[in-house]
Amino acid sequence: MIYLAILGVWRIVLFGIAVTAQRFPFVPRFPYSDIYLIPSSLPPWVWGWANFDGVHYLTIAKTGYSAQFTQTFFPLYPIFVRIVSLLIHDKFLILSGILISFIAMALGVHVFYKLLSLDYDRDQIIYILLFLFLFPTSFYFGALYTEALFFFLVITAFWCARTNRWWLSGICGMLASATRITGIFLLPALLWEWHYQKSSTFRRHSLQNDSRKTNSKFQIKVALKSAAGIMWDSLRSPVLYLVPLGLIFYMVFLQWKYGDALLFWHAQSVFGAERASNSFVFPLQVVWRYLKILKAIPFPAYAFWLALGELSAFIVSVGFLISAHLSRVRFSYLVFSWLVIIVPTLTGTFSSLPRYVLMVFPMFISLGLIKNKAIKLLVMAVSVLLLTYLTSLFIRGLWVA
Numbered sequence: 001m002i003y004l005a006i007l008g009v010w011r012i013v014l015f016g017i018a019v020t021a022q023r024f025p026f027v028p029r030f031p032y033s034d035i036y037l038i039p040s041s042l043p044p045w046v047w048g049w050a051n052f053d054g055v056h057y058l059t060i061a062k063t064g065y066s067a068q069f070t071q072t073f074f075p076l077y078p079i080f081v082r083i084v085s086l087l088i089h090d091k092f093l094i095l096s097g098i099l100i101s102f103i104a105m106a107l108g109v110h111v112f113y114k115l116l117s118l119d120y121d122r123d124q125i126i127y128i129l130l131f132l133f134l135f136p137t138s139f140y141f142g143a144l145y146t147e148a149l150f151f152f153l154v155i156t157a158f159w160c161a162r163t164n165r166w167w168l169s170g171i172c173g174m175l176a177s178a179t180r181i182t183g184i185f186l187l188p189a190l191l192w193e194w195h196y197q198k199s200s201t202f203r204r205h206s207l208q209n210d211s212r213k214t215n216s217k218f219q220i221k222v223a224l225k226s227a228a229g230i231m232w233d234s235l236r237s238p239v240l241y242l243v244p245l246g247l248i249f250y251m252v253f254l255q256w257k258y259g260d261a262l263l264f265w266h267a268q269s270v271f272g273a274e275r276a277s278n279s280f281v282f283p284l285q286v287v288w289r290y291l292k293i294l295k296a297i298p299f300p301a302y303a304f305w306l307a308l309g310e311l312s313a314f315i316v317s318v319g320f321l322i323s324a325h326l327s328r329v330r331f332s333y334l335v336f337s338w339l340v341i342i343v344p345t346l347t348g349t350f351s352s353l354p355r356y357v358l359m360v361f362p363m364f365i366s367l368g369l370i371k372n373k374a375i376k377l378l379v380m381a382v383s384v385l386l387l388t389y390l391t392s393l394f395i396r397g398l399w400v401a
Contacts, residue, residue, distance in 0.1 A: 003113045003129050010133045014142055018045035021392035028397040040092040048395035050094050054144035061093050069267040076178040077146045097144035105141045108152035115159040128368030136386035137354045137401055150179045157186055161193045170242030178246030182340050189336035190239040281348035310350035317341050317357040324362040327369050333362045354401035
């Protein structure tokens with residue numbers, strides 16, 4: 001149970017950082033802090049975990065989608081917050097949200113350990129978990145955000161798939177797609193996993209590639225047959241029908257209530273991230289845009305560091321995903337992770353990407369597989385410093401991701 005000990009120490013240390021950070025002025029850059037947070041009578045180092053998106057989840061949990069444009073936030077997490085608040089008589093719902101995040105993270109790390117145990121030894125797994133908890137934005141796992149719940153559902157969906165529990169995998173995928181839009185990316189990943197496990201063609205193709213005895217024409221022929229096989233096999237997989245249901249149910253609700261099934265997407269631009277909701281922008285164009293931003297903004301400005309952090313999150317995550325490919329990390333994990341990284345950038349911004357990459361768990365696997373111990377310790381030390389700094393900024397009401 002060493003992973004639960006790591007979780008406990010991580011949570012205590014983050015509270016310690018929050019207690020220290022509250023000594024500095026609280027500068028809220030989000031609405032409703034005077035309505036949902038400060039009047040709770042809780043100390044700032046507690047209610048600070050509900051900053052930014054947290055107040056929107058509190059709004060939804062209390063009064064439904066009464067606030068304009070909050071439909072961009074998916075319903076499952078606030079539903080859980082509402083239920084728990086009624087059970088423990090939590091008037092302001094803040095403690096309920098933090099409790100749900102902690103329980104979900106405890107369950108998530110337990111299942112993650114079991115999933116990793118299918119492919120890696122104990123020492124490698126401990127390093128992977130350390131990199132997960134020490135990542136500079138891992139504090140979102142403890143905040144009143146969907147990160148912990150979504151992580152648990154994603155990891156459990158993969159673990160159920162790996163252990164041939166396909167109906168449970170599909171149900172977890174359905175709940176994930178009712179938690180965040182990126183939950184739908186489990187669909188192609190789990191379908192690939194289904195086909196990989198069910199089809200002997202993929203096994204033969206993998207062995208032929210490893211032996212390097214196939215010619216290019218034969219490889220193309222096998223690839224075409226495999227593509228046809230994936231489509232045919234998909235029709236037999238429970239995940240095909242279950243995973244999209246969370247998103248579909250929410251879209252049906254939005255159409256019935258507001259007359260716009262895609263309101264969760266159309267409302268994105270309102271939240272100040274400058275997302276393009278009616279066109280696609282290629283990632284390299286976004287990189288070029290960020291380079292121009294960094295050139296235009298003065299070096300000491302907070303906006304400069306925000307842009308640098310978002311650009312760095314994209315570059316680092318892409319780099320470690322490529323490393324994960326080279327380390328032969330399970331391909332279905334990589335399918336999901338690439339979509340989590342690339343699709344949000346198609347809106348023309350890397351905003352929130354330092355938080356989104358928490359779901360790119362092959363990145364932590366890649367870090368844990370680094371053979372040089374000195375490099376591992378150096379990366380951890382840098383991560384701890386950044387985690388401390390970014391947590392203190394978030395608690396003080398400053399935008400991080």
